[in-house]
Amino acid sequence: MNKRHYNSEETRQVIAEKATQLFAQKGFAGTSIADISRESGFSKGHIYYHFENKEKLFVHLSLETMRHWGEKWQAIAGSYNTSVEKLYGMAHFVMNNYKTPLLPVGQELAMNPGTSPDTLQALQGLAVTPMAAYAAIFHEGVARGEFDIDNVEETTLLFGTWMGTLCQFTLTMEGEPLQRLFQQAVTIFVGGIRKR
């Protein structure tokens, strides 16, 4: 079997990528279906062939994007020797796979009355993936005696929000300065939680 008529999956991917980019840049309300249509090169109507509506499109994008993000991180998470190194590696990874900008956009959507309960519930679980990845590093670091943390949950939240906003700079900065910014953030953070 495997009837792969056409290669519609490819166009769906194009729409998804452009939409993700636009949502991250201009927010949920600030991104129109017309924008996505123009940027992806497909008609407005066709977007509704692939996705039920704007809200579901965004939720799908977020979920899929986070799942992919988590898998990609898991693939390289084992290649670090110390927890400190792993934290630097995470910052580098976040910088190069910046999908977290969708999180604040999700918050924006969640704030708006009229957002469907299904969407709200889906949005609720969005931050779980990256937060779990962060928390794992901190727990490991404490167990290894590298970190001195009395509230891991709070520390995770702090690190997560910081990484999240730093991602905004990937839109306006690049190369070495950007990399140094992320590294410096981790250096400061590690300095604040390192055991001594």
Add this chain to the structure above:
Amino acid sequence: MNKRHYNSEETRQVIAEKATQLFAQKGFAGTSIADISRESGFSKGHIYYHFENKEKLFVHLSLETMRHWGEKWQAIAGSYNTSVEKLYGMAHFVMNNYKTPLLPVGQELAMNPGTSPDTLQALQGLAVTPMAAYAAIFHEGVARGEFDIDNVEETTLLFGTWMGTLCQFTLTMEGEPLQRLFQQAVTIFVGGIRKR
């Protein structure tokens, strides 16, 4: 003289306050004039009696709000003995005078094509006020031998973005947990830049 006809200034203030709140919560595109009208209790048309248009309204709100923020901070900035204390004080101040959420909203507006050059230029200078306040603390801390920082500008940017996002939590958290979160952030940050 002093012809203070009516007290229209009061209603203008009400509109400004509600609008600020809405913009911070739902973003620029996500906030409609109808929203501001409903929330402030004044007609849609009347908003245009006080403000030229939506874009100018937002710029005015941002500038005014930042100016007020800066003045209020300057009034208490002198009451701290050490730079570390001042940094904690700043976090507490930011938490209780959270106007920085307008900064990311300004970014959202700046990203959108069609935004007028005047608005863009005004938005450019928005972050100057809080950033200058942060930078002053770090410079002072270095001079006093409290901090060990090789790039004050970068450090300021990092601290500023962190405080900025933490403000988002003022919408969902409150009281002691919120306060502990801000304090913990400063503790970590100070630990990362303290001279030893």
Add this chain to the structure above:
DNA sequence: CTCAAAATAGAACAATCGTTCAAATGAATT
């Protein structure tokens, strides 16, 4: 009390929004 000016409301505007739908296109199966 009168009156002009300021303040406010509310209807109306074109433009854009998200969404729907019927029609056209294309490729694979028969």
Add this chain to the structure above:
DNA sequence: AATTCATTTGAACGATTGTTCTATTTTGAG
């Protein structure tokens, strides 16, 4: 060659957007 079904378009929908305009109310001065 004919048919079928997935794909894609483009026009059209009502709702909402930012904005303008006119009319009405409220105010302070003479």
